[in-house]
Amino acid sequence: MRELKRFDNRxxxxxxxxxxxxxxxRYAYILHRLxxxxxxxxxxxxxxxxxxxxxxxxxxxxxxxxxxxxxxxxEYLVFAAFAFHALNGLRLLLVELGFAIGKPFEPxxxxxxxxxxxxxxLISVMILTLIFxxxxxxxxxxx
Amino acid sequence: xNETKYWTWHMGAGAxxxxxxxxxxxxxHIGGLVHWFSPYGGxxxxxxxxLFRDSSLYFAVGYVLLLGIALYHGLCGLRxxxxxxxxxxxxxxxxxxxxxxxxxxLCGLGTWAALAAHRTALLGAGG
Amino acid sequence: MPEISNKISQINFxxxxxxxxxxxxxxxxxxxxxxxxxxxxxxxxxxxxxNLDSTLAWRYSCRMGICGSCGMLLNGRPGLAxxxxxxxxxxxxxxxxxxxxxxxIRDLVPDLWTMLDKHRSIKPYIIRADETELNDPSGEFFQxxxxxxxxxxxxxxxxxGCCMGxxxxxxxxLHYLGPMPLTAAQRYNSxxxxxxxxxxxxxxxxxxxxxxxxxxxxxSRVCPKGVDPAKALQLLKRGLVLDYLHVxxxxxxxxxxxxxxxGQPLEGxxxxxxxxx
Numbered sequence: 001m002r003e004l005k006r007f008d009n010r011x012x013x014x015x016x017x018x019x020x021x022x023x024x025x026r027y028a029y030i031l032h033r034l035x036x037x038x039x040x041x042x043x044x045x046x047x048x049x050x051x052x053x054x055x056x057x058x059x060x061x062x063x064x065x066x067x068x069x070x071x072x073x074x075e076y077l078v079f080a081a082f083a084f085h086a087l088n089g090l091r092l093l094l095v096e097l098g099f100a101i102g103k104p105f106e107p108x109x110x111x112x113x114x115x116x117x118x119x120x121x122l123i124s125v126m127i128l129t130l131i132f133x134x135x136x137x138x139x140x141x142x143x
Numbered sequence: 144x145n146e147t148k149y150w151t152w153h154m155g156a157g158a159x160x161x162x163x164x165x166x167x168x169x170x171x172h173i174g175g176l177v178h179w180f181s182p183y184g185g186x187x188x189x190x191x192x193x194l195f196r197d198s199s200l201y202f203a204v205g206y207v208l209l210l211g212i213a214l215y216h217g218l219c220g221l222r223x224x225x226x227x228x229x230x231x232x233x234x235x236x237x238x239x240x241x242x243x244x245x246x247x248x249l250c251g252l253g254t255w256a257a258l259a260a261h262r263t264a265l266l267g268a269g270g
Numbered sequence: 271m272p273e274i275s276n277k278i279s280q281i282n283f284x285x286x287x288x289x290x291x292x293x294x295x296x297x298x299x300x301x302x303x304x305x306x307x308x309x310x311x312x313x314x315x316x317x318x319x320x321n322l323d324s325t326l327a328w329r330y331s332c333r334m335g336i337c338g339s340c341g342m343l344l345n346g347r348p349g350l351a352x353x354x355x356x357x358x359x360x361x362x363x364x365x366x367x368x369x370x371x372x373x374x375i376r377d378l379v380p381d382l383w384t385m386l387d388k389h390r391s392i393k394p395y396i397i398r399a400d401e402t403e404l405n406d407p408s409g410e411f412f413q414x415x416x417x418x419x420x421x422x423x424x425x426x427x428x429x430x431g432c433c434m435g436x437x438x439x440x441x442x443x444l445h446y447l448g449p450m451p452l453t454a455a456q457r458y459n460s461x462x463x464x465x466x467x468x469x470x471x472x473x474x475x476x477x478x479x480x481x482x483x484x485x486x487x488x489x490s491r492v493c494p495k496g497v498d499p500a501k502a503l504q505l506l507k508r509g510l511v512l513d514y515l516h517v518x519x520x521x522x523x524x525x526x527x528x529x530x531x532x533g534q535p536l537e538g539x540x541x542x543x544x545x546x547x
Contacts, residue, residue, distance in 0.1 A: 005291075006290070006373035006374065006375060006381055007288055007295070009296075009368060009369075009370055009371065009373055010440075010441055011370045011441045012441060012442060013441075021346055021347050023487055023488065023491050025485060025487035026438065026486040026487060029484050029485065029486040032484075033224065033484075036217070036220050036224075037220075039217065040221055043213060043217055047210070047249050047253050050253075051255075052256075053256065053260045054257075054259035054260050056263060058190045058193055060188050075172075079168055082164065083168075086164070089157050092485060093154055095485055095504055096485060096507050096508075097507070097508050097511065098504050098505050098507070098508035101500075101505075102501065103419075103420075104422065104423040104424065104501065104502075104505075105419060105423060106419065107423055107496030107497070107498070108496075109496065111493075111496030111498075113490040113491070113496070113498040113500065113501065114490060114498055114500055115487045115490055115491065115500065135173050136172050136173060138175070138176060139172055139173045139174060139175030139176045140175060142175035142176055143174070143186045145475075145476065145477070146475055146476055146477050146479055146481045147471075147475040147481065147511060147514045148514060149481070150481040150507075151511050151515070223482075227439055227443040227446070228442050228443070229443050229444040
């Protein structure tokens with residue numbers, strides 16, 4: 001049989017960022033990835049800077065760049081990213097080990113899936129994240 | 144089954160980080176409200192407060208654990224993200240080796256720094 | 271009986287066309303289709319082929335949502351053309367494209383070979399230690415309704431490929447097994463008649479196995495039969511982790527002749543006719 005040419009139809013990185021209408025869980029997945037990468041990038045810099053205290057250099061306490069509002073805001077963003085990543089990670093830990101997703105049952109239309117069962121958990125994660133964001137903002141203001 | 148092993152350890156590290164990194168974040172970022180482990184008031188990251196934490200053995204050990212586990216969890220996550228880009232097996236092996244070297248290197252650097260800072264802080268407190 | 275409106279709306283079908291012999295890349299062609307309440311996208315495609323453009327190609331068969339042939343991307347979301355109402359998802363414009371994450375053979379026809387190959391790799395059949403009994407059974411296996419419910423939902427899969435098109439990991443990872451094969455693996459792992467979990471673990475727990483899933487949940491949202499592949503994959507992960515930690519619950523596969531009748535014909539029931547094969 002003659003080999004027919006195929007057109008590679010993978011949607012690529014656009015599949016990670018946006019390719020159609022999605023549910024909340026998919027946006028949570030995207031945010032989880034983005035926050036994880038952001039925290040990792042920050043961590044690599046953070047290790048470099050904080051290791052300087054072995055030489056007695058407490059760079060972050062001495063003013064200068066690390067006390068600029070933009071840097072303080074950046075650190076708040078890291079805290080925000082961590083709050084979401086940790087709480088969503090806790091949700092994923094539960095869900096990916098088979099808890100909070102319900103048991104298999106014979107599907108009857110209109111279909112209710114595991115997404116509906118774990119939705120309250122996702123909403124709790126969002127609310128808790130918001131609470132931590134507010135606390136963090138107040139704390140940054142107080143300092 | 145290899146990937147099962149990676150994933151289980153990745154999740155285990157994440158669960159421990161919830162406590163370790165969570166405490167670190169609370170001390171640093173909610174410190175303005177509650178002043179946990181920042182007895183000298185003001186900013187949680189002031190030199191006095193940093194020295195106070197550095198002189199505690201619990202914190203020194205905690206920082207070393209936090210560093211190791213956070214690096215493991217983070218770099219394992221980065222490996223997962225990169226591997227989903229359909230890489231050639233040789234590239235995958237190279238990425239794994241590079242991430243191990245990076246992780247162990249940074250872990251070594253941070254551990255040395257944490258223990259050196261602990262020693263310096265103790266000497267400073269004593270002297 | 272509710273009144274169904276006879277009002278006709280002109281809907282623009284923006285269809286992604288591709289002919290491998292003449293085109294370098296797919297392109298979009300627009301057709302105007304008069305749509306009424308009750309018309310499915312499949313009806314719309316037939317209207318186009320009959321009246322507007324007879325070169326349009328797509329797969330379909332049963333036209334009632336059970337064969338799984340007509341999976342395509344409708345307004346950015348994978349679904350079956352035969353059980354999607356035009357006016358249910360479009361007011362004036364409807365985009366129709368081939369299922370993403372599969373190579374396109376022509377127009378709306380995806381090449382599902384990779385999906386079926388991956389399905390084959392997870393051994394989608396009952397595996398038991400005793401091969402002769404499997405091939406030449408001497409009696410029936412007993413399975414309670416509760417045991418059936420543990421895998422029944424995952425057996426409703428019609429292999430349409432919609433979940434594979436919706437999965438974000440498959441968008442970039444060519445080798446990832448995908449929701450459909452992994453759901454099939456969980457379907458057999460949770461079947462009490464099966465004893466092949468360890469064999470499937472070496473495929474599902476491997477580099478391109480179930481741990482590439484991160485619970486984005488799109489597969490379950492688009493599944494036209496309510497199979498809930500996301501749930502199956504998380505249960506599969508649970509099984510793999512428990513096996514890795516050696517706390518997996520390993521029960522014996524269900525034995526023969528343990529149910530009502532015990533293999534003996536019940537009173538008043540005529541005997542089974544002789545085998546002809």
